[in-house]
Amino acid sequence: MLKLYDREASGNCYKARLLLSFLNMPYERVPVAMQDGKNVVDSGYLQLNPRGQVPTLVDGDTTLWGSTAILCYLAARYDETFSWLPRDPARLGEVMQWLELAQNEILSGLFRARAIVKFGLPGDLEAARQIGARALEVLESRLASESWLAGNGPTIADVACFPYVALAYEGMVEVSPYAGVQQWIARIKSLDRFVGMPGI
Numbered sequence: 001m002l003k004l005y006d007r008e009a010s011g012n013c014y015k016a017r018l019l020l021s022f023l024n025m026p027y028e029r030v031p032v033a034m035q036d037g038k039n040v041v042d043s044g045y046l047q048l049n050p051r052g053q054v055p056t057l058v059d060g061d062t063t064l065w066g067s068t069a070i071l072c073y074l075a076a077r078y079d080e081t082f083s084w085l086p087r088d089p090a091r092l093g094e095v096m097q098w099l100e101l102a103q104n105e106i107l108s109g110l111f112r113a114r115a116i117v118k119f120g121l122p123g124d125l126e127a128a129r130q131i132g133a134r135a136l137e138v139l140e141s142r143l144a145s146e147s148w149l150a151g152n153g154p155t156i157a158d159v160a161c162f163p164y165v166a167l168a169y170e171g172m173v174e175v176s177p178y179a180g181v182q183q184w185i186a187r188i189k190s191l192d193r194f195v196g197m198p199g200i
């Protein structure tokens with residue numbers, strides 16, 4: 001069975017849990033504790049994930065770390081409809097474009113602001129909030145007129161961007177000025193087999 005090294009409060013881990021739920025895949029969760037802002041891990045875990053972070057996925061002989069790699073792998077391996085990770089080159093490129101936003105402005109902005117406010121981690125809150133607002137503007141540029149980030153249906157681009165946008169309020173970043181983003185949050189929540197996490 002798939003094994004996900006995981007923490008309940010982590011939005012990056014939630015990306016994997018959300019896609020696993022959409023794909024209706026059973027898996028085992030292995031909780032990784034955090035102390036003073038760092039994961040409590042041993043050398044065995046560092047062999048699976050040299051960064052010592054969560055999430056990490058183990059599927060038989062395949063071990064992957066990082067939410068982006070895990071989303072790409074799960075969709076490519078287990079989505080027989082090819083809808084979550086489209087094979088059409090232009091749509092695939094569009095998905096990658098949003099995965100880039102998820103790992104840049106969304107992480108250095110929305111993730112960082114939440115880490116500072118909710119978990120007391122160090123950082124420049126004002127700078128993080130400004131980068132987070134910029135991420136929301138970029139999302140709004142698409143979602144003001146389209147339902148999904150790439151193509152006409154939900155993809156891993158939506159799964160990757162959703163958690164820290166839906167949790168933005170925990171980092172004192174307002175989503176209310178962005179009507180398209182707000183409607184998109186509601187649209188994702190109404191999908192079949194949607195699951196939440198604390199705060200969502």
Ligand SMILES: N[C@@H](CCC(=O)N[C@@H](CS)C(=O)NCC(=O)O)C(=O)O
Pocket residue numbers: 010011012013034037038039052053054055065066067068103
């Ligand atoms: N880019 C990585 C970031 C992973 C990450 O930042 N994980 C955090 C939890 S959300 C973590 O493990 N923090 C504790 C640590 O670094 O020791 C991803 O998308 O998975």
